[in-house]
Structures are given as structure tokens and as C-alpha cells.
Amino acid sequence: MSEYVLRTRNLSKRYGDAYAIDNVSVEIKRGQIYGLIGLNGAGKTTFMRAVTGLTPLTSGEVELFGQTGEGALQRARRRIGQSIETPALYPNLTAEENLEIQRIIGGVPDKGAIIKTLEVVGLADTGKKKAKNFSLGMKQRLALATALITNPEFLILDEPVNGLDPKGIIEMRELMRRLAQERGLTLLVSSHLLDELAQVATHYGIIHRGRLVKQLSAAELALETRQHIRITAKDAARAMALLKEHFGVKDCQAVSANELWVREQIGRTGEMNTLLVTHGIVVESIGVSEQRLEEYFVSLTGGV
Amino acid sequence: MTTLISSEWYKIIHSKLLAWILTGVTAQSLLEVQGAYAVEKTPVLGQRAVAMVADGSAFLAIWIVAFVGFFVAADFQTSTLRNVLALGKNRTHVFLSKLIAACIAVTAIYATVTIVKTVGYTVAFGFGDMPVGEYLRFSSWNFFMQLFFHLTLASLYCLFAFLGKNPGMTILLGIGWLIGELVVMHFFESYPGRVLAFAAEYFPSYYIQRFYHPVKQTLNLDPAFIRQGIIVSLAYLVVPTVVGCALFKRSEVK
Numbered sequence: 001m002s003e004y005v006l007r008t009r010n011l012s013k014r015y016g017d018a019y020a021i022d023n024v025s026v027e028i029k030r031g032q033i034y035g036l037i038g039l040n041g042a043g044k045t046t047f048m049r050a051v052t053g054l055t056p057l058t059s060g061e062v063e064l065f066g067q068t069g070e071g072a073l074q075r076a077r078r079r080i081g082q083s084i085e086t087p088a089l090y091p092n093l094t095a096e097e098n099l100e101i102q103r104i105i106g107g108v109p110d111k112g113a114i115i116k117t118l119e120v121v122g123l124a125d126t127g128k129k130k131a132k133n134f135s136l137g138m139k140q141r142l143a144l145a146t147a148l149i150t151n152p153e154f155l156i157l158d159e160p161v162n163g164l165d166p167k168g169i170i171e172m173r174e175l176m177r178r179l180a181q182e183r184g185l186t187l188l189v190s191s192h193l194l195d196e197l198a199q200v201a202t203h204y205g206i207i208h209r210g211r212l213v214k215q216l217s218a219a220e221l222a223l224e225t226r227q228h229i230r231i232t233a234k235d236a237a238r239a240m241a242l243l244k245e246h247f248g249v250k251d252c253q254a255v256s257a258n259e260l261w262v263r264e265q266i267g268r269t270g271e272m273n274t275l276l277v278t279h280g281i282v283v284e285s286i287g288v289s290e291q292r293l294e295e296y297f298v299s300l301t302g303g304v
Numbered sequence: 305m306t307t308l309i310s311s312e313w314y315k316i317i318h319s320k321l322l323a324w325i326l327t328g329v330t331a332q333s334l335l336e337v338q339g340a341y342a343v344e345k346t347p348v349l350g351q352r353a354v355a356m357v358a359d360g361s362a363f364l365a366i367w368i369v370a371f372v373g374f375f376v377a378a379d380f381q382t383s384t385l386r387n388v389l390a391l392g393k394n395r396t397h398v399f400l401s402k403l404i405a406a407c408i409a410v411t412a413i414y415a416t417v418t419i420v421k422t423v424g425y426t427v428a429f430g431f432g433d434m435p436v437g438e439y440l441r442f443s444s445w446n447f448f449m450q451l452f453f454h455l456t457l458a459s460l461y462c463l464f465a466f467l468g469k470n471p472g473m474t475i476l477l478g479i480g481w482l483i484g485e486l487v488v489m490h491f492f493e494s495y496p497g498r499v500l501a502f503a504a505e506y507f508p509s510y511y512i513q514r515f516y517h518p519v520k521q522t523l524n525l526d527p528a529f530i531r532q533g534i535i536v537s538l539a540y541l542v543v544p545t546v547v548g549c550a551l552f553k554r555s556e557v558k
Contacts, residue, residue: 052390054557077392084390085558088383090319097318104311105388146387 002066003029005154005186006051011060013046020046022210023060028188028203033180035201036190037297043210044190048084048156051188053077064154078106081147082156087139088146091132095123095142098131099149106150113149121145121175137168144175155179156188161196169196176200194293208301225296229262229269231276232284236260239281246275255299258284308393308401315375315405322409325371326416332363333417337424350426351434354443355516355523357417358450361509362482364413365457369478371409372461373471376402380469385557396549399466403545406458414451446523449515453533456508456540463544466552485509505532508540 006028013020021043028034038044049055051062053073061068064076090098099114118124121141126134131142140160147155160176161169177200179185191197197204204221206214216224233239236254243249243262251263262272266288273286316322336359340348348356357364379385379402388398434442464477485507492504504510511533515524524530 049556052386053392054386054389056554056556074392074394077390080390080392082386082390084386086383088386090315090384091382092319093315097314101311101314102387104314105307105393106391107307150391 002063004063005030005032005065006188007063008047008051009061009063011047011050011062012058013050013055014058019058019210021050021207024207024210024212026205026212026215028186030186031180031184031202033176033187033189033200033202035194035197035204036188036207037192037194037197037204038190038207039192039301042192042207044192044207045085045158046210047207048082048158048188048190052080052082052084052156054084078150079153080156081150081152081154082158083140083143083147083160084156084158087143089131089139089142092130094128094130095126095134095145098142099145102146102149108150113151117145117149120148122171136163137165137171140164140168140172141175144172148179152185154186154188158190159192160189161191161193173200194297198293206297206300213300221293221296225293226263227266227288229266229272229286230289231260231262231272231286232258233260233276234258234282234284238279239276239283242275242279242281243272247272253299255295305394305397305401308388308397309404311388312401312405313408316408319375321374322371322412325367325409326412329364329367329413329416330420332360332367333420334424336360337421337428340425341428347429348425349429349432350422350424351432351439351442352521353421353425354418354446355521356421356425357414358512358516360417361454361512362486364417364454365482366479367413368406368410368454368457369461369464369475369482371413372406372458372465373468373474373478375409376406376462377465377468377471377474380465380558381471383558389557395553399462399545399549399552402465403459403462403548406462407455410455410458411451414447414454418447442523446516449530449533450512453508453512453515453537456537459541459544459548463548466548466555506536508533508537511536 004027006026008024008026011024012022024043024047036044036047046055050057051064062073064073065079067073067076090101093101095118096114099117103111103114115124121144123138123141123145126138131139134142140163144157144160157176161172164172176187176189180187189197189201198218198221201218203217204215205212231239236256236258239260240252240254243252247265247268249262249264253261255261269286269288273283276283385398389395460481461474461478464481465474468474468477486509489504489507489509492500495501511529514529515533517524
């Protein structure tokens with residue numbers, strides 16, 4: 001049994017002259033909650049659609065549960081549950097009827113699975129209410145139930161908290177955690193909100209303009225966003241040069257024309273301030289802070 | 305494949321769309337009977353009603369395309385097709401299961417019209433005195449042949465549903481086909497010298513319209529006519545299915 005649930009090799013999808021995803025190679029191991037982060041239009045959904053076989057690939061290879069090749073991949077996809085883009089539901093049917101259809105298609109023999117799954121997502125009491133009359137949060141949860149009814153090992157969720165109110169976001173987050181812990185599911189979850197994903201993900205892939213910019217674990221992300229001295233000064237480039245010359249600083253970064261981050265010698269903040277001031281640099285602020293996840297994301301993607 | 309057909313059957317029963325369409329078809333058939341009764345120029349006996357179904361073929365086609373649009377193409381609009389494909393289902397099987405659902409609907413619509421018109425005309429003008437054995441032969445031959453000719457619509461409209469990917473576009477394409485077919489057939493048949501009349505024989509409607517002669521009240525049982533009708537209908541069943549499957553295999557599903 002492969003330890004990898006999903007491996008993609010140089011996955012590309014082109015629309016006309018533009019690449020929606022370009023040479024994306026991702027590896028997701030069993031039990032991981034893999035957060036795929038990117039701005040709107042970065043290629044997250046296209047990647048998920050390529051993995052689930054909804055869109056034909058331009059080039060590259062998908063490996064699911066160690067299986068490659070069209071026939072084997074089709075069979076492996078039976079072990080996947082997905083909710084990609086908008087919730088895919090039959091609007092004129094009830095929650096139970098929606099799940100019954102998916103149960104039949106998935107060949108699940110146990111009819112009791114419907115009620116159990118509705119209970120998991122908190123929709124057991126919707127009765128004869130049709131899906132079209134559900135709130136967005138209920139629709140998201142029903143879509144998740146549709147993905148869960150076939151008892152998948154790998155769950156793909158595209159922006160699952162999109163459009164949810166704060167209570168709904170917390171509930172969805174808890175649900176994802178529970179599914180991973182109690183059922184041992186592997187999850188691929190996309191979002192454009194790194195802060196949000198950081199609360200559930202164990203691993204991350206940062207995608208930007210169709211390219212996978214970085215893959216890292218939660219521990220690595222914590223290291224990357226560790227404490228640093230943040231200096232706001234009129235001339236960040238000159239300030240950086242001075243710090244390198246006088247303090248031998250190596251790990252520093254000008255995040256903008258006026259802002260400089262130094263990730264070493266945290267205890268010498270005062271000395272650095274004195275140095276810069278004595279060399280005629282106007283220091284507007286200086287202090288130790290942690291990089292916010294969103295800022296880290298912006299620093300990787302350039303923010304656009 | 306069986307799981308796909310079972311799910312289509314479940315949807316047919318629970319979505320109530322077919323029930324609504326059958327209600328509409330029933331109302332339309334009753335209006336036709338009422339119209340014939342009001343005019344009473346050419347009374348139709350109940351035993352002949354099975355042959356009169358083809359008279360309203362164009363209206364039947366609209367009901368059928370409405371079903372295919374709201375049942376098959378709607379799966380693209382609601383993205384529920386995604387749930388099927390992401391489970392690794394074969395796209396050809398998915399297309400065929402939708403086609404089978406459409407064929408079930410065509411059969412149900414055709415049977416409903418036949419029953420309603422038979423009962424309606426019997427109430428209005430009486431049943432007639434055809435011997436039972438002859439009536440069974442006449443009605444079954446009529447019903448199954450006409451149904452077979454009409455099943456070509458299921459295949460064509462399924463192709464339109466997979467091309468249009470939404471109910472509105474499917475219905476538009478279906479009605480466009482219907483009008484286009486009638487106009488082109490009329491053009492071929494009325495071309496001076498009838499040199500193009502043979503081309504009209506390449507359309508299923510040609511056989512639907514000529515299978516029963518309403519004035520002579522006789523069936524066209526010419527073996528050559530029947531054979532050709534079956535071949536043309538089979539071609540219209542198979543070609544759109546093959547084209548539909550091929551296109552669907554390469555298409556994006558939102």
C-alpha cells in the first residue's frame with residue numbers, strides 16, 4: 001500500500017495560451033491535511049479538477065493511492081470524496097434524497113449510511129425541506145455529506161468555508177478536524193485564507209499563477225514565520241547594507257522600500273536602532289514581531 | 305453502469321419532472337380529443353386512436369426535449385454530474401445511462417398519450433368493432449413502430465443536452481432541429497420535379513408521418529418502407545450517441 005494518497009508530476013492545464021496550472025508536482029501522504037493556498041484564479045480549483053478527472057490534462061501525471069494509468073486511476077477515484085467549487089446538489093430533492101442518489105451511484109449497500117452521514121454534518125433534522133431552500137452553510141454541509149456517503153479515504157474540499165458566517169466557519173473547521181482524527185481521512189483543502197487554513201492543515205502547498213511556489217509542513221511554516229526584527233525606515237535598502245556591514249547580518253529581507261525584516265540577533269534591536277540613527281536614517285519604528293501568515297503568503301507570491 | 309441506471313430511475317421517480325410532463329401531455333391529449341369532438345367532421349374511433357398519436361408528433365417532441373433539458377442538461381447546470389464523474393464512473397456509461405432515462409421518458413410519454421387518446425376517443429365516438437385479435441395486432445404494431453421512430457428523439461436530444469449543458473440551450477437546439485427538419489423535408493419534397501424527394505427519406509419524421517394513413521385508415525406495411533424506416537431510425541439512435549460519447553469524453557465538466 002502506497003504511503004502517498006496523491007502524487008502529481010508536472011501537472012499542466014492550458015486554456016488557449018494561458019496555463020491555469022503549470023508543472024505542479026504535489027505529494028500528499030496518508031493522514032495529512034494538505035492546505036492548498038492561493039489567490040483567486042491561482043489554479044487551486046483547476047488542480048483539484050485535474051486530480052478528480054473532471055478536466056482533461058494538457059500534460060503531466062496523476063498518481064492516486066499508488067495507481068497511475070487511466071483505468072487504474074478511474075478505479076482509485078472511487079476512494080475519493082469531493083466538493084469542488086459550488087455545492088453540487090439536486091435542488092428539488094431533500095437532503096436524504098440527494099444522499100440516496102450518491103449512495104446508489106457509489107454502490108454503498110448500507111442504507112443506514114444516509115442518516116449516519118447526515119448526523120455527522122448536522123443535517124439529520126432537515127426533513128422534507130428541499131436543498132434549494134437550504135442556507136449556503138447547509139448547502140456546504142450537504143455537499144460535504146455527499147462526498148462522505150461513499151466512505152472515502154481521501155477528501156477534496158474546495159474553499160469549504162466560502163460564504164459561511166463565523167459560526168459556520170468554526171463548525172466546518174471542527175468537522176474537518178474530526179474527520180481527519182476519527183476516520184483517519186486524508187484531506188486536500190483549498191483556501192485563499194492562509195490564517196484560516198493554518199488552524200487545520202498539517203501541510204501546505206502555496207500556488208501562485210498556476211505554479212506551486214512552495215510546499216512545506218506546519219512545523220516548517222512556523223519556522224518560516226518565526227520572530228524577527230521589523231524596521232520601518234525611510235531607506236530600507238541602505239539600512240540593510242549598514243546592518244550587514246556592522247552586525248554581519250545575513251538573514252534579512254527588505255519587504256518593501258520602507259520595511260526591513262531581520263531574522264537574527266533579535267536581542268540587539270536597540271543597538272541596531274542606534275546604528276541606523278547615527279548614520280542619518282530616519283527610523284519610524286523598530287521592534288520584534290512575528291510575521292503574520294498572510295504577510296508570509298504575500299512575501300512568497302508578491303501579493304498579486 | 306447498473307448503479308448509474310438505478311440512480312437515474314430514482315431521480316425520475318423522486319424529481320416529479322416526468323409526472324409534471326405526463327400531466328401536461330394528458331391535458332394536451334384531452335384538448336385534442338375535445339377539439340375533434342367539437343368539430344366532429346372526422347370522428348376517430350377509440351380503436352384507431354393508437355395510430356393518431358403520431359398526428360401530434362411535433363408537440364410530443366417538445367415535451368420530450370423539455371424532459372431531456374430539465375432532467376439531463378440540468379445535471380450540468382447543478383454540477384451534479386461532477387459527483388458522478390469524480391467517483392471514477394466511465395463517461396460512456398454516464399452518457400448511456402442518461403440516454404436510457406430519456407428513452408424511459410419517451411416510452412412513458414408515448415404510452416400516456418396512447419392511453420389517454422384511446423379512452424378519450426372511445427368516450428367521444430365509441431370504440432369501433434374491430435375484432436380483438438386484429439385490434440391487438442394493429443395497436444401493438446402501431447405502438448411499437450411509432451415508439452421506435454420517436455426514440456430517435458431521445459438520442460438526438462441527449463446529444464443536444466451534452467452540447468448545450470443547460471436546459472434552455474437544449475430546448476432551443478431541440479426546437480431548432482424540429483423546425484429545421486420539417487422545413488428541409490418540405491423543401492426536398494416540394495422541389496420542382498421531385499428530384500430531391502428521396503432526401504426526405506433520411507429523416508425519421510418521414511416515417512412517423514407516413515406510417516399511418518388517417519383518411520384511408522390503413523397502416524403502411526410495405527416491407528421496404530418499414531426496413532428503411534428502421535435503418536434510418538437506428539442511424540439516428542446510434543450516430544448521436546457515438547458523437548455524444550466522443551465529445552463528452554473530451555469535455556470539461558464544471
